[in-house]
Structure formats: C-alpha cells, structure tokens
Amino acid sequence: MTAACVRIESVTKRFSGHTAVNRLSMEIPGGGIFGLLGPNGAGKSTTIRLIMGILEPDEGKIVLFDSPRNSRALSQRIGYLPEERGLYKKMKVLDHLIFLGETKGIGRADARKRAQAWLERLGVSDWAQKKVEDLSKGMQQKVQFAGALLHEPELVILDEPFSGLDPVNAQVMKDIVVAIAAEGRTVLFSTHVMEQAERMCDRIAIIARGEMVVNGTVAQVKEDFGGRHVALGFTHDKARAANILADRALIARVDDYGASAELQMADGADPEQLLAALVREGVGLRRFEVVEPSLHAIFIAKVGAEAATAHAGVAA
C-alpha cells in the first residue's frame, strides 16, 4: 500500500477571471483516510473534480493508481460523492441504486443485491420502493452515499460527506468511512470541520486559495507547526487575564473561545510562567493543560488571514 493512489503534479485550473487551483502538487498514498481541508473557496471541490476528470487541468497532470488511463476509464475502482448531491427525483430508490451500480459496470442482478444490502445497512430499506423525491434530504444523502460505495471501490472520494447530516446519521457515515479504511481501501474526503478531520484522518492537506499550505500525516503536521500550546478553561474573572494574554513576550497567539482559549506560547516562554501569572491575577481556572496544537489552531494560524479575505461566493 505504498503506491500512490492519486498523484497530483503541479496542477493549475483557471476559471474565467480567477485561478481556482494554482500549481498544486500532492500525493495520496493507498490506504487510510486522507483529509482535504481548506476554507470555503479554497479549491477543494475543484481539486476533487479534477481528480474525477470532470474538469480538465489547464496545466499539470493527475495520475490515478499509477495508471495512464483517466478516472472515467478507472471509474470502477473509484467511488464519488459530489458536494452538490443530485439524484433522479422521480426514480425509485432501489432502481436508482441499481442504475448507479450499472454505470460502474456491475451486472444488474448483482447491483440489485448490493443495493439491497446497502439500504439495509443504512437503515433505509423501508424506503426502497419510494421515489427519491419523497425522501428527506438526509436520507437522499445516505442513498447517494450508498450509490458511491456500491461497487466497493478501492478509492472513495467524498466531497463534504458530513455536511447537512444530523449527528446520528453523521455517526453512521463516519463508521462506514472508518470501516472502509480498515479494509485497506483509501478514503479521500474534503471538509472544513477541523475536529472531524483531526479525529478521523491519517493524513491531511490544507489548501487555501488553490495552493498547498500544509501536507502530511496529522502527527507530522502538528510537529512541524511546533511551539508549545496551552488549553485554558475559565470559570470566573476572565477579564483579569486580558493583559496576560496580550503579552506577546509570553504568548504568541491566542485563539479565544470565550469560556476557553487555546494559546501558543512565545518562543522561550514557559507554560509555568503563564500559570503563575494567571494565578497571581486571580483568574478562575477550570483547565490548564499543555497540549499539541489542534488542527483547528493550525488551520486558523496558517490560513486565517487568507480565509478572512476569501469569498464564499467563489466556487470551492
């Protein structure tokens, strides 16, 4: 599983007037869960569409499974859940899944069996003979999810798979994604929910404005980000901490959540100094912990400024 599942080599994609992906290079190794992170408009979906061959890169190239063939020729090995979900509204759920299976080259009878198994697994088998339009949005998403996985692809590409799902359904999906990775298959998913990525992904890539910001295993990314980080939980008199938190000799960066905060210590500053200072001022503390930087903190630190200026209206 060392061979690269997807290799993106210096790919650029321009749309009229702006560059969605700019000289992006990355490698997604086989096996495990790969998170593609980035703010809205960073180029996540464009990157995924480029991988899927829905868009052609203006420059550079994308190689899948070290094969010279494009993703459509290899589509039997790839499952894809697009960001904007779409199904034939008038079709019956089961028929729809069978059709999706057939477009992946599965025989009709086999596709039917698999579709039924998936509906069972996702707990929507009662809806098999209902029209897609009669289903709730969350259920439609589950159906499409099943459609992407029906042919047991080696590489599963999910664009924002958890958006718009309630916690229970999100949990179901998460379990399936983890199970796929456990089978040695590869999952690539995009998200802007950092906590999720942090918990699930083996490797991540953060992109912003179409360019690579950070890339590697989660542990590596955290290590490279470096610095010492402290998580604080306040109980009372938080206002008294204001001066301490503003002291740049002590603290390099503050990520304030109100009742809690994540801090990056300044170079050469000690967490003990900080604790002593906080106690001296009489700040009520619930938590004081030296921690690894969270992906969220890394994300904010790396792309915060850019994210602030990127517009959500630009197609991601």
Add this chain to the structure above:
Amino acid sequence: MKKIIAVVRREFVERVRTKAFVISTVLLPVFMVAMVLLPALMMSGGDRTSRVALVDASTTNLGQRVSQALGSEKIGKGADAKSRYTVQVFPATGDDLAKVRDGLIAETGFSSSKKKDGWNGVLVLTDETLATGKLAYYGGNVGSLEAMSKLQRVVSSALTGVRLAKSGVDTALLKEAMKPADMDTTKVTDGKQTGQSGTESYLIAYFMGFILYIAILIYGQQTMTSVIEEKTSRIMEVLTSSLTPFQMLLGKVLGVGLAGLAQMGIWGGTALVLSSQRLPLAGMFGMSADAAQSFPIPSMPPGLLVVFLLYFALGFMLYGALYAAIGAMCNTIQETQQYAIFVTVFIIVGFFAVFALIKDPTGPLGVTMSYVPFFAPFTMPVRWSLTSVPPMELVLSLTLMVLALLACVWLAARIYRTGILMYGKKPSWGELWRWIRA
C-alpha cells in the same frame, strides 16, 4: 456498451412509467376509435330511410315518375340494401294544392320525443317543375346539405328523363346514356401495379409527414428537457464520473426515442387493428357496414411501411440528438427556446417540402432533400410512396442519416462535456465553437 444499455433502459423505463405516458398512450387509441366511429355514426344518421310525401299538382303525372326514381334509390349496395326513400304520392289540383300541402306540412318536422313524425319532408311538384325545374321541398332536414343535394340530384335526373321521354327518346337508351363516368386510379412502380390509388399515396405521404412532425416536436423536446433536468438536479456530476458524455447522450437519445417509438407502435398497431376490424367494430355499434366504409383508412404496402419506419426512427433520433445538443448548451428551459426555434425551422422546412414533393416527386428539389439528413425523414418516404427510388439511393440516404445522428450526438457530447459545469452562464457562439473543438 453495457453502460449505454443501462442508460437506455433507465430512460425508457422511467419514461414509460410516468402517468403522462400511460394516459396519452391509452387516450389516443380511444380517440382513434372515436375518429373511426363518429363520422360513420354521423353519416349513418343521414342514411336512414326518409319518408317523403310527394304532392303532385302537375297535369302530366310527374309525381309518378319522380316517385319511381326516388323509390329506386338504395342506401348502400347489394341485394339487401334498404331504400333511401319511401314515397307516397298525394295528387292535388291547382286549387287545393295549398290545402293538401299545409295539411302534410302539419305532420312534418317533429322531433321524436313530442310526436311521431308523419313525414320527413314534403315535396311539391307542379307543371312549372317540368318547364323550369322549379319545385319546393318542406322538411325537417333541409339543413343537411348532403341530403338536399342528393334529393335534388335524383329529382333532376328524373326530370331529365321525363323531358327526354317527352321528346321521344327511348327510356332504355336514355338509361344507357346517363351512366356516369367512374375512374379508378392505380399507382405504377417499376412497371408493376402497386395496388394503391393516387389518393391513397397522397394521403399516406401527408399522414406520415404529419406523424413525424408531431412525434419530433413532442419527444425531441423531452430529450432536451431531460438533459436540462440532469443538469439542474446535479445528477450528471455523478454520471460524468463514470460515463462519457457520448455514452450519456446516446443512451438518452436512444432511450427517449425508444419510448416514443413504443408509444407510436402502440398507436400504429391500434390503428391497424381498427382499420382491419372496422366492419365488425361498426357492427358492434349497430352501424351498417357501408357507413363504416365511408371513412377510408388507407392501407400501407409493406415495403413502404418498412421505409417509413426506418426513416421515422432515424429522423426521430436525429432530431432528438439536436435537441440534446441544445439542452447541453442551456441551463433552463426558458433559455432553450431561442435555440429550439432553429430546430423547429428544420422540421417545418422538411414537412412543407412534402407538399412540393407531392407535386413533383422526381424533381431535383425532392432528390436533393432526400439526401439531406434533416429533411430525408420527411421527403424520402414520400418519394418512395409516389415514385420508385433506386435501392442505392435509399442506402446512401440512410447511411448519411446514421452518420448525421452519430455526429449530432458527438457534437452534443462535446458541448455537454464543456458546458457541464457552466451554470448560469450562457455560452456565446464563439465559446460554443471553442467547446466543440476543445
């Protein structure tokens, strides 16, 4: 290939399952039955025997002669045909004419619910009738032009007979002399008779063009709508990752086309059964066989049927592909209108070429048009039905159509591939050209 079949099946099954499809498939044959039966029913209304009171105020026993002529008129042919008129002669003189006439009129023209009609009409003959041809008819059915002209025809030929007999012409000779001309027309192909009459050829040609015209307009638009629908529902993003645009569009064009052909097949089959079974059918509805026959359904020779079906299917799908290309360019139905008009123009030109062709089937216009793939589905079956077309020309024209169909789908696929992720932006003609070349 398997994938194309999957797309074809989906398009076909989903279309055939819709209520609209089922309803229209069932309703048209019902409508056709009505079309066959209604005119027959209506005509059979005029084919009841009508009772005529003949008031004869002439001095030359004219009433007797007219009565004979009317009495020998039959409804339909054959030995058991009913008389068209039952006539009773009421002699009258110049003085009591008005009285006799008014008495009879008083028993005429009742609708059956109130009182039984004594007479359907009163015919009044005087001496003047023989001299100037003037006579009067009073009746409830004077509004029926057909009944009146028939009556007038019979009376006038009776009058002619009386006048000629008066001048000493022999009645047998007279009958001989007054036989009308009766011309049968038969189409000849390759020196052989085809058994169709000229009117039938014309009718078939016209009818075929019309059916194709309607079918293309209905189903072509459906292909277009379904392409647009795929875009707005974003399903195509999943599909494009596993299917090539060519597979998607060819599958779509074929699938929608097959659904249309299936419907046409059901309709055509019904029409055939109806036309072959119309006599028993008419009997079921209590009509005379003759009345049913008065609505002719032209029969189609098998050769023509095959040619027609080939061109129909190909033309249908060719235009379907054109509509698919338009669908690929646009994002909403409203947008498609301005492009769809070009296709409609093609169809209309093709359709109206049929009329030019009927006049001059072997002219250069007709021959040229039967090679142009967009017009051939209209013009070639007409040429075939009106004249004889060399097999080589037919093969060439069909080959051109298949090529054009594939080219159209290919073109649509090019546009689709590039246009697929362009939402809310209409391409300029220049961009369109670039997409096709891309």
